[in-house]
Amino acid sequence: MTEDISPKRTELSELGEFGLIDRLTAGLKPFNxxxxxxxGDDCAVIDHGDHVSLITKDLLIEGVHFDLSYAPLKHLGYKAAAVNISDIVAMNGKAEQMLVGISVSNRFSVEALEELYAGIRLACERYKVDLVGGDTTSSVSGLFISITVIGRASKDEVVYRNTARQNDLICVSGDLGGAYMGLLLLEREKQVYKANPQMQPDLEGFDYILERQLKPEPRTDVLEKLRKAGIKPTAMIDISDGLASEILHIAKDSGLGCRIYENKIPVDIVTAEVAAEFQIDPVTAAMNGGEDYELLFTADVNDFEKLKELKGIHIIGHMTEKAEGEYLISEGGSLYPIEAQGFNHMRDKQA
Amino acid sequence: MTEDISPKRTELSELGEFGLIDRLTAGLKPFNxxxxxxxGDDCAVIDHGDHVSLITKDLLIEGVHFDLSYAPLKHLGYKAAAVNISDIVAMNGKAEQMLVGISVSNRFSVEALEELYAGIRLACERYKVDLVGGDTTSSVSGLFISITVIGRASKDEVVYRNTARQNDLICVSGDLGGAYMGLLLLEREKQVYKANPQMQPDLEGFDYILERQLKPEPRTDVLEKLRKAGIKPTAMIDISDGLASEILHIAKDSGLGCRIYENKIPVDIVTAEVAAEFQIDPVTAAMNGGEDYELLFTADVNDFEKLKELKGIHIIGHMTEKAEGEYLISEGGSLYPIEAQGFNHMRDKQA
Known part of the structure; x- marks a missing residue:
């Protein structure tokens, strides 16, 4: 086998996803x-004179990113579309076109693929995105979804993740940790069902966190709200891997440090209740759970009064100079270093 | 399992790839x-005022599109990039950016992925394409490659596949059938090796067709040649699924018929020799083999003299009115209906 001829073998798990991407894309210089x-951002950015194209691509892999025993195909299609649209939103752009690549084994019927597409098309209708192409092919086993979304923004609208400034406020939309608690709940009920197929899943009263996990929504409404309030974020990213991982991206890429206040992190009551049941600190779910697809952004301190008035936007900390490091401040005032422990699919699943 | 709840189950193999895409994308209307x-073309086309973006996306799946026992990873990376760039070329555009999605199992090492990327990066350097992003994730098994390429063209340069006109000349670049014969040769040597691992593969003298299969090149040089000669194709497509399938796309999408002359179809001498060895008509290899990534285009009859002078461009037939149908004319003057029997991965691999 070709992949075995190399004298040195480094396991993928040694590098993790970000380390691997760094290594594979080292030294690239643009020709165009x-x-x-x-x-190095949520999207690639392509110049068209007065405006830019924003392009993002995400893969969703059966057995790694989703489990069809509890993710209905229509929800899965919706989520696959939504998380890509969210990357465009995170650059302050408008998603306009989508290409869908699907590879399936013959375990799936045409009707199953139609279900999947129904979800994709529902998300496209909701966010006014045109499905313009793609590729459908068979696989030896499993379902692989690869989605590319193209967005548009005027040049002065685009918000990168490496442009936060010292003293900027750190803000987050919505609430965090819910998607992760929804996942734990689904996993638990799956185990119960496997042990005893007579048992009905006990999911009543948990709609909110199940929806957070199964049907995330890109926060186009938050962009609209900020625009109306006359606030342009100085840096922005969407929360796919957990607050810790994302704020570290903003801090490191901007050459800064940060402080986040534990008691400012927004957590929904259902999330907190389920976290208590699982004996997990809800702040841990928010910091490291991921898949909330909320917006994390920084803003000028002069926007403080305006931001305070915006419903659903939470000021959770501020950027510092680099030397001060990246810390979470507990209610008691203790400092805990922020570390990315989010969903690292490379590391988790290949261990 | 969610995919089993549907009362009706239609197998993917019943529809084939094009039928499936038609069904999944029926009734789409653009919002933007x-x-x-x-x-419905090689690329989606996005308006930017004076110019357009061309976007294409192709999946390459282990066990369906490639076999790592004879496709070296570096070649595979090169081919994955090249076939996507070829789709931009087929719209008469210039490929500028690429996003790469790769999903791998832990059977692969970091060094193996570096080999794959070395091939992708080599193609990007050769065709001056910028690698601007992507996604790398684990898979439960196998290697999945999803590539998106973004190209650019001025608005009046773009060539679609549905704009051929009656009496237009049908032209093809290079020669056909080689990639398919290369594949058959590699498959045969693999079987020989499996039967007796002491046997060395007998591939000497077959470099040309092996290269056609393993390392196809997008024909940017043909576009340049046509531009210099002052010829703008009236319709164009690249040959990924075989001449038969591609000319039917042009004819049907343009609402026309066509005549192709068997003795005008360019076939390399090595292709013809190996075809003889396998007792395959080289015309069949050209019509249905696929993966040659040559350009098939139509041009105005008034360009006949100019086209005749262009080395490596072959005039193989002409477009007719729709009622005359689509036919291959044998040397003896017999008419054979053209039917798409190309690589239909959906149909072949799931039977």
């Missing part, structure tokens, strides 16, 4: 003047 | 004025 931004 | 062309 139209390439404004390559690897 | 920027969407000039959706599903």
């Amino acid at each position: 003047a139209s390439t404004l931004k390559g690897v | 004025a920027s969407t000039l062309k959706g599903v």
Whole structure:
């Protein structure tokens, strides 16, 4: 086998996803003047004069990112579309086109694929995105979804993740940790069902966190709210891997440090209740759970009064100079270093 | 399992790839004025005022599109990039950016992925394409490659596949059938090796067709040649599924018929020799083999003299009115209806 001839073998799990991408894309220099931004943000950015294209691509892999025993195909299609649209939103852009690549084994019927597409098309209708192409092919086993979304923004609208400034406020939309608690709940009920197929899943009263896990929504409404309030974020990212991982991206890429106040992190009551049941600190769920697809952004301190008035936006901390490091401040005032322990699919699933 | 709840189950193999895409994308209407062309050409086309973006996405799946026992990872990376760039070329555009999605099991090492990326990066350097992003994740088994390429063209340069006109000349670049014979050769040597691992593969003298299969090149040089000669194709497509399938796309999408002359179809001498060895008509290899990534285009009859002078361009037939149908004319003057029997991965691999 070709992959075995190399004298040195480094396991993928040694590097993790970000380390691997860094290594594979090291030393790239653009050939085309139209390439404004390559690897290293939510989207690539392509110049078209007065405006830019924003392009993002995400893979969803059966057995790694989803489990069909509890993710209905229609929800899965919706989520696959939504998480890509969310990447465009995280650059302050408008998603306009989508390409869908699907590879399936013959375990799936045409009707199953139609269900999946129904979810994709529902998300496209909701967010006014045009399905313009793709590729459908068979696989030896399993379902692989690869989605590319193309967005648009005027040049002065685009918000990168590496442009936060010292003293900027750190803000987050919605609430965090819910998607992760929804996942734990679904996993638990799956185990119960496997042990005793007569048992009905006990999911009543948990609609909110189940929806957070199964049907996330890109926060186009937050962009609209900020625009109306006359606030332009100084840096922005969407929360796919957990608050810890995302604020570290903003801090490190901007060459800064940060402080986040534990008691400012928004957590929904259902999330907190389920977390208590699982004996998990809800702040841990928010910091490391991931998949909330809320927006994390920084804003000028002068926007403080305006931000305070915006419902569903929470000021959770501020950026510092780099030397001060990245810390979570507990209610008692203790400092805990922020570490990315989010969903690292490379590391988790291949251990 | 969710995919089993549907009362009706239609097998994917009943529809085939094109039928399936038609069904999944039926009734789509664009929301955005920027969407000039959706599903149904080599690329989607997005409006940017004076110019357009061309976007294409192709999946390459282990066990379906490639076999790592004879496709070296570096070649595979190169081919994955090249076939996507070829889709941009087929719209008469210039490929500028690429996003790469890779899903791998832990059977692969970091070094193996570096080999794959070395091939992708080599193609990007050769064709001056910027690698601007993507996604790398684990899979439960196998290697999945999803590539998106973004190209650019001025608005009056773009060539679609549905714009051929009656009496237009049908032309093809290079020669056909080689990639398919290369594949058959590799498959045969694999079987020989499996039967007796002491046997060395007998591939000497077959470099040309092996290269056709393992390392196809997008024909940017043909576009340049046509531009210099002042010829703009009236319709164009690249040959990924075989000449038969591609000319039917042009004919049906343009609402026309066509005549192709068997003795005009360009076949390399090595292709013909190996075809003889396998007792396959080389014309069959050209019509139905696929993966040659040559350009098939139509041009105005008034360009006949100019086209005749262009080395490596072959005039193989002409477009007719729709009622005359689509036919291959044998040397003896017999008419054979053209039927798409190309690589239909959905149908072949799931039977």
